[in-house]
Amino acid sequence: MKHPIYLDYAATTPVDPRVAEAIYRHLTQDGIFGNPASQSHVFGRSAAQAVDKARAQVAALINAAPAEIVWTSGATEANNLAIKGVAGYYRKKGRHLVTSKIEHKAVLDPCRQLVQAGYDVTYLDPKPNGLLDVAELEGALRQDTVLVSIMHVNNEIGVIQDIASISQLTRRRGIPLHVDAAQSLGKVAIDVQSLDVDLMSFSAHKLYGPKGCGALYVRRKPQARLLAQIHGGEQERGMRAGTLPTHQIVGMGEACQWAGQEMAADNERIRRLRDRLWSGLQDISEVYLNGNLSQSVAGLLNVSFDFIEGEALLAALKDLAVSSGSACTSANPEPSHVLKAIGRNDRLARSAIRFSLGRFTTVEEIDYAIVQVHRAVNRLRELSPFWEKQQMIRNAHGIA
């Protein structure tokens, strides 16, 4: 077992060794280092070939055409491109967007920017189980709505939204649908022939690929339209300028290839480990699952431990790498906006820990984690004046 135990796969994943090897072959003088845009010599052309192959690998994982993949520096950039790009393209048609309260900051912040620029945004509330009500979404659509942006899988609680139903609705209404799939690619089967989405954001480092690389799926039939956000070259058919990082892109392609082959088996194994973790924590009292297990990705478990503060719990769990709140906001002491949106009070929102398992998680690690969590929770509850009070009340009522 490697200490500390890594249970933060939703924050990022280590690059798969097979992917790392492929990346390395596209870096140095002995490798494929050319600029893919240099058509005039073999250095550029071989790099372009590698990029084409990767494009096809990503497309294959979502049943799209390679030409529908636009390379970006990550899902954050893909989200910015989709949201600002579509809003900008249709600015004469309307200035209203619909999204949810539980989106990642990489969606919420671009929306906030658009509000500054005079747009109107409706933020839908999820139900306590984390799922959005599709009828409510329909009710929020207006004549001037130009984009709906809903995440596929939530990064904090792992809940999978009903994108199929949402996409049927938006197609009927002729409104572009963008889906942040950063947490779903490689974990949940995605088929853009049956999911009628217009734009989808992907991130390599969530599926054992390198950080700093992502993609935006841009549907061709019907053609999704957007304004480029980064100018300076003709790369990606004018949708996103900048020299393509061959090695990063190859990494993403390879990661997608492996994900396609191993997703089903990985999921089964990971789900069993996650369920083992959850059942191992059941005997701790005042423990609350955030989200729901029936409609969620295999590897994620978000649990609140009442009468304990998240930061103290994280510190007491120093031999486990987990997170409280999402990775991007870990410097911020505010309780998670996602947990608040599903109805958790401040105290429970603050005492939540997200465990996220992955390809390299072992059963020994899970069993060790269970022991560590028990130890930490008991220790901190012994310290808490609220727990003391709670126990006194329980004793007074004769509760064991």
Place this chain on the structure above:
Amino acid sequence: MLYSDEIMQHFENPHNVGGFPENLSDVGTAMVETPISGDVLKLQIKVSKQGLIEEAKFKAHGGVPIIALGSWLTQWLNGKHLAEAEDIHNTQIAEALALPPVKVHCAVLAEQAVKAAIADYVSKQTDGASAEENLCF
């Protein structure tokens, strides 16, 4: 957030966790809270007839600093005369633990807890004169 070794030591092995029955006449109790961070500190002192803090105990709910503070504070209070304890200032607490600036409110809370615990003890003393004696050098 990265905390000093001092803070981490107290957090990992806190001293003086626990309490006394609140109704004892030689015990002063305080429970203070900061709404912003949700940190709560319960401090209790057991005081001798001569006005010396014989024992101090704490319970805390919150992040790493408040727990570390409870431990450090109760250690510091042990054996102190009430007058000396009353003089404690949040800056000296913050310095002693190298508290990061964003967590200084915990030191303020600790100072409040000491003063409140002392005040609680004093208010319990039926003989007002002797209580005052204990406060002055």
